[in-house]
Amino acid sequence: MKKGMIKATRPFERVVHWCLALSCFLLCITGMSTMYHSLNFIGAVIGGMANLRMLHHYGGLFFGASLLVAIGIFWKDAGRFSSKEDWPWIKEAGGFLWHVDDIPEVGKYNPGQKMFFWVVALGGAAMLASGLIMWFPLSFSKQLVRTMYVVHSLGFLIIFAFIFVHLYLVTIGAPGSAPAMFTGWVTRGWMKKQHPKWLKEMEENGTLEVYGGKGSNKISSS
Numbered sequence: 001m002k003k004g005m006i007k008a009t010r011p012f013e014r015v016v017h018w019c020l021a022l023s024c025f026l027l028c029i030t031g032m033s034t035m036y037h038s039l040n041f042i043g044a045v046i047g048g049m050a051n052l053r054m055l056h057h058y059g060g061l062f063f064g065a066s067l068l069v070a071i072g073i074f075w076k077d078a079g080r081f082s083s084k085e086d087w088p089w090i091k092e093a094g095g096f097l098w099h100v101d102d103i104p105e106v107g108k109y110n111p112g113q114k115m116f117f118w119v120v121a122l123g124g125a126a127m128l129a130s131g132l133i134m135w136f137p138l139s140f141s142k143q144l145v146r147t148m149y150v151v152h153s154l155g156f157l158i159i160f161a162f163i164f165v166h167l168y169l170v171t172i173g174a175p176g177s178a179p180a181m182f183t184g185w186v187t188r189g190w191m192k193k194q195h196p197k198w199l200k201e202m203e204e205n206g207t208l209e210v211y212g213g214k215g216s217n218k219i220s221s222s
């Protein structure tokens with residue numbers, strides 16, 4: 001770890017993010033393998049389609065639990081839009097689509113990230129509810145079960161598309177982001193560019209954690 005790096009995420013936050021992300025990937029793969037004949041071979045690899053479905057069902061429960069905890073963690077900073085702070089950023093598309101000299105400063109998460117949070121929260125809840133109804137079809141009316149198949153498929157398409165946008169943004173779109181979810185430490189330059197207001201807030205209230213100094217984990221605002 002280089003001296004001067006800044007702590008951006010707590011271990012619990014990272015564990016929850018990865019539980020959510022990995023279970024989501026597992027569900028996408030097992031779900032697509034159930035849906036498309038050409039991907040049925042994935043079932044064969046793990047001992048048959050019955051195993052694949054079981055993995056999808058219990059993976060779904062794990063995803064649901066991770067989603068609830070993730071909503072609890074991200075809600076405070078990503079769940080609420082503020083027109084005063086977020087609207088100027090939205091008008092400039094955060095500088096992602098055309099050149100902007102001064103990107104309006106926002107809090108810990110920008111409106112794009114907040115939108116992704118809502119897609120994951122609402123889309124994930126719809127996938128969980130529709131999946132549970134599809135799992136126990138005999139407990140519900142035929143019409144409801146049929147509708148849930150449509151909800152589940154549409155929800156998948158939306159979440160799947162947004163995951164690629166998220167992956168693009170945390171790699172090519174905003175280089176230096178990924179370490180926030182791997183080690184938790186980011187550079188000051190990244191922090192200044194991606195979360196300037198959050199950086200200032202932490203500096204002002206003395207909660208900024210900078211790597212280096214006497215201890216390996218010195219709390220300092222310098």
Ligand code: HEM
Nearest residue numbers: 020021024074078113114116117120163170177178180181
């Ligand atoms: C290899 C895959 C992934 C990587 C490397 C990754 C990385 C990251 C990073 C670096 C952040 C923090 C961004 C920042 O502070 O500026 C983040 C936030 C987040 N990630 Fe991921 N992520 C991945 C997959 C996923 C998946 C599959 C989901 C959801 C199903 C997800 C949900 C979230 C949410 C809800 C946040 C917080 C709000 C936001 O930034 O939009 N991530 N991720």
